Amino acid sequence: MSTLTTTTAAATEPTEPTVTEVARRARTAAAGLAPLPRSAKDAALQAVADALEARVEEIVEANAADVARAREAGTAESVVDRLTLTPERVRAIASDVRDVAALPDPVGEVVRGSTLPNGIDLRQVRVPLGVVGIVYEARPNVTVDAAALCLKSGNAVLLRGSSSAYSSNTALVAVLRDAVAGAGLPADAVQLVPGEGRDAVHELMRARGLVDVLIPRGGASLIRTVVEQSTVPVIETGTGNCHVYVDADADLDTAVEILLNSKAHRVSVCNAAETLLVHRDIAGAFLPRALDALAGAGVTVHGDERVLALAAGTGATVVEATEEDWETEYLSYDIAAAVVDSLDAAVAHIRRWSSGHTEAIVTTSQQAARRFTQLVDSTTVAVNASTRFTDGGQFGFGAEIGISTQKLHARGPMGLPELTSTKYIVTGDGHVRP
Amino acid sequence: MSTLTTTTAAATEPTEPTVTEVARRARTAAAGLAPLPRSAKDAALQAVADALEARVEEIVEANAADVARAREAGTAESVVDRLTLTPERVRAIASDVRDVAALPDPVGEVVRGSTLPNGIDLRQVRVPLGVVGIVYEARPNVTVDAAALCLKSGNAVLLRGSSSAYSSNTALVAVLRDAVAGAGLPADAVQLVPGEGRDAVHELMRARGLVDVLIPRGGASLIRTVVEQSTVPVIETGTGNCHVYVDADADLDTAVEILLNSKAHRVSVCNAAETLLVHRDIAGAFLPRALDALAGAGVTVHGDERVLALAAGTGATVVEATEEDWETEYLSYDIAAAVVDSLDAAVAHIRRWSSGHTEAIVTTSQQAARRFTQLVDSTTVAVNASTRFTDGGQFGFGAEIGISTQKLHARGPMGLPELTSTKYIVTGDGHVRP
Numbered sequence: 001m002s003t004l005t006t007t008t009a010a011a012t013e014p015t016e017p018t019v020t021e022v023a024r025r026a027r028t029a030a031a032g033l034a035p036l037p038r039s040a041k042d043a044a045l046q047a048v049a050d051a052l053e054a055r056v057e058e059i060v061e062a063n064a065a066d067v068a069r070a071r072e073a074g075t076a077e078s079v080v081d082r083l084t085l086t087p088e089r090v091r092a093i094a095s096d097v098r099d100v101a102a103l104p105d106p107v108g109e110v111v112r113g114s115t116l117p118n119g120i121d122l123r124q125v126r127v128p129l130g131v132v133g134i135v136y137e138a139r140p141n142v143t144v145d146a147a148a149l150c151l152k153s154g155n156a157v158l159l160r161g162s163s164s165a166y167s168s169n170t171a172l173v174a175v176l177r178d179a180v181a182g183a184g185l186p187a188d189a190v191q192l193v194p195g196e197g198r199d200a201v202h203e204l205m206r207a208r209g210l211v212d213v214l215i216p217r218g219g220a221s222l223i224r225t226v227v228e229q230s231t232v233p234v235i236e237t238g239t240g241n242c243h244v245y246v247d248a249d250a251d252l253d254t255a256v257e258i259l260l261n262s263k264a265h266r267v268s269v270c271n272a273a274e275t276l277l278v279h280r281d282i283a284g285a286f287l288p289r290a291l292d293a294l295a296g297a298g299v300t301v302h303g304d305e306r307v308l309a310l311a312a313g314t315g316a317t318v319v320e321a322t323e324e325d326w327e328t329e330y331l332s333y334d335i336a337a338a339v340v341d342s343l344d345a346a347v348a349h350i351r352r353w354s355s356g357h358t359e360a361i362v363t364t365s366q367q368a369a370r371r372f373t374q375l376v377d378s379t380t381v382a383v384n385a386s387t388r389f390t391d392g393g394q395f396g397f398g399a400e401i402g403i404s405t406q407k408l409h410a411r412g413p414m415g416l417p418e419l420t421s422t423k424y425i426v427t428g429d430g431h432v433r434p
Numbered sequence: 435m436s437t438l439t440t441t442t443a444a445a446t447e448p449t450e451p452t453v454t455e456v457a458r459r460a461r462t463a464a465a466g467l468a469p470l471p472r473s474a475k476d477a478a479l480q481a482v483a484d485a486l487e488a489r490v491e492e493i494v495e496a497n498a499a500d501v502a503r504a505r506e507a508g509t510a511e512s513v514v515d516r517l518t519l520t521p522e523r524v525r526a527i528a529s530d531v532r533d534v535a536a537l538p539d540p541v542g543e544v545v546r547g548s549t550l551p552n553g554i555d556l557r558q559v560r561v562p563l564g565v566v567g568i569v570y571e572a573r574p575n576v577t578v579d580a581a582a583l584c585l586k587s588g589n590a591v592l593l594r595g596s597s598s599a600y601s602s603n604t605a606l607v608a609v610l611r612d613a614v615a616g617a618g619l620p621a622d623a624v625q626l627v628p629g630e631g632r633d634a635v636h637e638l639m640r641a642r643g644l645v646d647v648l649i650p651r652g653g654a655s656l657i658r659t660v661v662e663q664s665t666v667p668v669i670e671t672g673t674g675n676c677h678v679y680v681d682a683d684a685d686l687d688t689a690v691e692i693l694l695n696s697k698a699h700r701v702s703v704c705n706a707a708e709t710l711l712v713h714r715d716i717a718g719a720f721l722p723r724a725l726d727a728l729a730g731a732g733v734t735v736h737g738d739e740r741v742l743a744l745a746a747g748t749g750a751t752v753v754e755a756t757e758e759d760w761e762t763e764y765l766s767y768d769i770a771a772a773v774v775d776s777l778d779a780a781v782a783h784i785r786r787w788s789s790g791h792t793e794a795i796v797t798t799s800q801q802a803a804r805r806f807t808q809l810v811d812s813t814t815v816a817v818n819a820s821t822r823f824t825d826g827g828q829f830g831f832g833a834e835i836g837i838s839t840q841k842l843h844a845r846g847p848m849g850l851p852e853l854t855s856t857k858y859i860v861t862g863d864g865h866v867r868p
Binding site: 031034035114116117120122124127129130208212213227228231233234235251253254257258260261262265351369373374375377378379380381382383384385386388389390394395396406407408409411412413421422423424425426427428429430431432433 | 465468469548550551554556558561563564642646647661662665667668669685687688691692694695696699785803807808809811812813814815816817818819820822823824828829830840841842843845846847855856857858859860861862863864865866867
């Protein structure tokens with residue numbers, strides 16, 4: 001079965017358009033999308049949701065082929081589960097599309113506006129980016145989510161999912177394109193990047209002038225490759241070596257709760273905590289309790305000397321930390337832990353080792369909170385709150401295309417406005433420069 | 435004299451730090467700049483202005499060495515003039531620095547803020563980018579302008595000027611560093627990129643993680659090189675193939691004035707018009723007058739067939755346009771000109787050939803103005819105003835680090851806010867995710 005699928009794909013390859021052709025079509029589609037009013041885009045999104053619901057069987061069947069192939073290849077069940085689409089999951093995806101339709105349209109928003117001294121009216125307004133390329137792994141729901149967010153923000157999207165979800169993505173994109181075209185929008189606003197393997201991704205990364213931005217979503221090596229090789233501007237997403245710092249003045253209950261939630265609420269996500277830093281003045285009171293709580297949640301602690309010394313008599317599993325632990329994004333029931341001499345030492349540790357995603361401080365001191373938020377240079381600084389709040393949904397953005405960990409264009413959770421650029425409209429009545 | 439200077443520079447080279455070392459120092463300096471209040475940054479800028487005025491002789495003397503070398507090398511006088519610093523010019527540069535000090539501080543501005551349904555306070559605040567690299571050509575005033583804008587926005591700056599201004603830039607940066615240090619800020623906030631030729635620029639372009647953004651300012655080939663090769667995020671600046679479109683319903687006097695101002699007010703700048711498009715219904719009335727006016731300003735017209743046909747009897751110098759003319763940024767007393775069948779045909783021409791900088795429409799029709807501004811996808815769309823207004827100073831930004839022609843991060847004239855990123859501050863009182 002899997003052999004048959006592969007052969008079929010290979011046989012149709014010669015008639016497939018090139019990545020550049022596909023990008024050119026997307027560019028044309030984007031020009032058509034840009035001036036559309038919200039009503040037209042929302043109608044298309046509702047049509048997409050309807051079509052996903054109506055064609056759920058077709059989608060699940062296509063997905064079954066991917067799932068069978070993954071199982072045959074001995075893929076881990078947790079990965080197979082993330083790949084799997086059930087009728088219920090497809091309906092949930094459709095519901096997410098309706099949620100995107102309900103969000104305000106970022107396009108046309110006046111970001112800045114004034115009348116210049118010479119009488120010219122100046123307005124800076126949000127416009128779509130144009131063509132957005134998304135390179136992602138595993139979960140086929142990203143295909144629909146990303147397409148919905150791009151459509152809503154007036155962008156054409158080029159989707160490059162993993163080969164393991166090829167059949168699912170092909171079916172989903174067919175449904176999306178039919179629905180978009182049925183609503184009177186250009187079908188080429190949503191396209192899969194054709195071709196096999198790295199060549200296609202490489203061609204996408206060099207399509208500067210046709211593709212306006214590339215957003216890689218997935219593992220660190222995928223992101224590094226795109227960042228290193230792309231001439232298309234890139235938004236780097238998703239690496240999270242997040243820290244929880246417990247200050248000298250901290251409420252112990254609050255600190256334990258925030259630590260546990262940050263680490264163990266969901267370990268596989270980028271906003272989970274990976275390192276605990278504790279001020280030396282509170283370490284004796286806090287760490288034994290914290291280590292017991294972490295042990296209760298099944299978390300292994302990779303501690304420095306001072307943490308190890310305080311672990312005696314607790315139920316905790318504590319191993320000695322090496323330098324590697326400070327930079328590791330475990331994404332598992334593990335946490336690095338160190339005692340620091342001061343808030344500034346905590347900041348220095350974070351500056352050195354953090355990926356710049358999210359760092360939390362637990363403190364009752366206003367001065368400490370202020371200094372920490374001023375000095376820590378990460379997308380999000382949380383004061384007496386879990387690192388898990390760094391999320392487009394939690395921030396009230398309604399949806400999220402990823403979490404940018406770079407400083408240019410967008411930083412932190414990216415909602416619809418982050419999928420736009422701006423242009424200036426200069427209106428005069430015959431104004432010339434003297 | 436020039437040989438001596440070169441020998442001296444070569445002799446000191448082995449003790450020079452590497453680009454990476456310099457970038458690391460900038461990174462440390464940036465961490466010190468980020469939390470500074472406006473008063474500290476403004477005091478440093480005033481000290482810089484004072485020092486430039488006090489040490490004007492030293493600067494002019496260093497510049498004289500560059501000028502002598504340029505003359506010996508047979509450099510065109512117009513280029514030598516742009517390279518030359520007189521006491522008056524140095525004082526003007528100092529005055530520009532004081533203007534930057536007077537601008538509002540972008541850092542700390544709350545861009546977005548709300549209280550989430552769970553009671554968490556969310557604020558998105560502007561923060562410095564960190565380390566900004568500027569690669570530029572010729573004019574030594576850019577050295578001071580760029581450093582002042584970066585300091586004001588809390589960024590450390592790595593300056594890479596052209597070798598022809600090496601002596602001037604070295605003297606200017608020495609003055610800047612002394613003044614910055616004298617004001618209690620880290621001197622390494624302002625540094626020249628060491629080393630000769632392309633190797634140093636290449637090292638700068640690969641310093642991802644140390645340098646947050648590279649802004650190339652200069653010729654098209656410099657910009658292309660940086661865009662192609664940099665792994666550090668780049669903001670592309672300055673290519674301007676700008677269009678003036680005269681609609682069917684246009685006031686002829688207004689159209690002639692805007693055309694002349696856009697083309698001939700200053701021909702060497704990126705916001706000068708390079709192509710004229712005229713609706714066929716007004717071509718017969720407008721073009722003869724326009725061609726006469728262009729001839730009066732010494733402009734050569736590269737016209738299509740329909741323009742050539744209407745040129746008979748005018749005083750204009752009109753040559754036949756080839757396809758190359760549509761994409762040429764002349765930066766000279768030349769303009770391409772074509773008659774188009776409709777506003778949409780003008781938009782299609784612009785979409786195909788424009789560099790996306792600035793396009794102007796001259797029209798009395800509200801519908802035409804609206805359609806043009808909706809469909810044209812450039813940094814700036816001007817309605818009944820000269821293309822020459824696309825400028826940070828004209829837009830009231832007070833200063834400008836360049837004009838971005840890309841869509842990511844910043845588009846159009848870039849002022850101080852465009853030299854910042856943002857971070858989110860999440861404040862709770864023990865909030866965890868349920």
